Amino acid sequence: NVYAVIMAGGAGTRFWPASRNHRPKQLLALGGDANESLLAATVRRLAPLVPADRVYIATGAHLIDATAAVLPDVPRAQLLAEPVPRNTAPCIGWAAATIARRDPEALIAVLPSDHYILDEPGFRATLERALDGARQGRITTIGIVPTRPETGYGYIELGAELAPGLSSVARFVEKPNRARAEEYVAGKKHLWNAGMFFFHASAMKKAIAAHLPALAAGLDRLDTAAKDGNEAAVLAEVFPTLPSVSIDVGVMEKSADLAVAHGDFGWNDVGSWESAWELAAKDASGNALPDGTVAVDAHRNLVRDLTTDKKKKLVALVGVNDLVIVETDDAFLVIPRERAQDVRAVVDALRTRG
Numbered sequence: 001n002v003y004a005v006i007m008a009g010g011a012g013t014r015f016w017p018a019s020r021n022h023r024p025k026q027l028l029a030l031g032g033d034a035n036e037s038l039l040a041a042t043v044r045r046l047a048p049l050v051p052a053d054r055v056y057i058a059t060g061a062h063l064i065d066a067t068a069a070v071l072p073d074v075p076r077a078q079l080l081a082e083p084v085p086r087n088t089a090p091c092i093g094w095a096a097a098t099i100a101r102r103d104p105e106a107l108i109a110v111l112p113s114d115h116y117i118l119d120e121p122g123f124r125a126t127l128e129r130a131l132d133g134a135r136q137g138r139i140t141t142i143g144i145v146p147t148r149p150e151t152g153y154g155y156i157e158l159g160a161e162l163a164p165g166l167s168s169v170a171r172f173v174e175k176p177n178r179a180r181a182e183e184y185v186a187g188k189k190h191l192w193n194a195g196m197f198f199f200h201a202s203a204m205k206k207a208i209a210a211h212l213p214a215l216a217a218g219l220d221r222l223d224t225a226a227k228d229g230n231e232a233a234v235l236a237e238v239f240p241t242l243p244s245v246s247i248d249v250g251v252m253e254k255s256a257d258l259a260v261a262h263g264d265f266g267w268n269d270v271g272s273w274e275s276a277w278e279l280a281a282k283d284a285s286g287n288a289l290p291d292g293t294v295a296v297d298a299h300r301n302l303v304r305d306l307t308t309d310k311k312k313k314l315v316a317l318v319g320v321n322d323l324v325i326v327e328t329d330d331a332f333l334v335i336p337r338e339r340a341q342d343v344r345a346v347v348d349a350l351r352t353r354g
């Protein structure tokens with residue numbers, strides 16, 4: 001049977017002020033539909049392939065209630081609460097071991113919770129191909145043809161073709177520097193890693209044992225405790241000691257025998273307000289504005305009213321271009337779109353201020 005693990009533990013600091021510790025990116029409606037959170041959309045578009053009773057959500061303990069609220073169909077016992085974030089390798093290892101106790105033959109699809117996907121049937125067809133790679137015993141990912149030298153992604157060098165739309169991986173490189181990324185895009189032999197992973201529970205267990213022995217030892221302790229019925233207590237003790245490392249660096253960069261399914265379904269990792277603007281419906285001047293906004297000689301701006309009572313204050317823009325303007329109940333942000341990544345600096349400043 002096929003199971004899904006949705007990774008929903010990131011902080012999403014690049015969406016300040018919409019995102020907060022208790023309200024990270026995946027719980028916000030940042031995709032096409034203003035009423036559906038990215039996390040709920042992830043579970044919904046998976047449903048024809050993996051029903052909610054085989055979906056697991058890995059998130060922070062402090063987010064469990066908010067997560068349950070947007071996912072009424074996922075059984076509560078399948079919301080896995082990490083006491084502290086330890087990045088994606090521990091998250092995936094723990095979830096895979098949990099599923100393997102239920103079904104030792106499990107085929108597992110690990111997906112991020114915060115991506116936008118345009119062509120959902122196309123996405124599911126690619127996912128089926130990736131599962132074929134996993135059935136062959138390979139840890140398989142999805143690759144997207146790169147369109148710019150993005151340094152925030154992993155790059156996959158294509159190996160031999162295994163089946164139509166499925167290739168082996170010559171090399172996996174996580175977040176290369178700018179010069180490398182430019183080389184990869186120009187060379188046309190690399191795909192972007194879409195951050196999704198497909199494998200037999202046993203294949204991931206083997207890979208973690210080979211490349212992350214400290215993690216494997218910790219996961220074994222958790223597994224034994226779960227079988228003895230006292231996982232909760234051991235989790236609080238063991239999870240914070242697990243090595244904090246991403247699956248990309250900890251496993252993918254080190255493994256041979258990987259595969260990649262070629263994907264072309266309109267993918268956006270919704271990394272910042274800039275990508276939110278790209279995805280939003282826009283007027284003829286490229287502005288994405290609340291109804292009623294007055295825009296005079298203003299171009300390519302994103303304005304969002306995220307106040308709870310939607311006061312619908314009248315907003316007027318005159319002679320400004322390429323700005324992001326966001327209002328919440330307790331904050332107001334104005335930033336040039338091209339500096340959207342820098343809202344992190346606000347979060348940092350607020351942290352130091354305490």
Ligand code: GDD
Pocket residue numbers: 007008009010011026058059060082084085086087088091111112113114152153154155174175192193194195196248269
């Ligand atoms: N449960 C849990 N616990 N989830 C986590 C944790 C954690 O400690 N850390 C991150 N996540 C979740 C995030 O919420 C997101 O859904 C997913 O795991 C990936 O983490 P990111 O932090 O967003 O990774 P990234 O975007 O820098 O890089 C990954 O994704 C890129 C594509 O978007 C890598 O896989 C890259 O290779 C890839 O290109």
Ligand code: MG
Pocket residue numbers: 112269
């Ligand atoms: Mg990401």
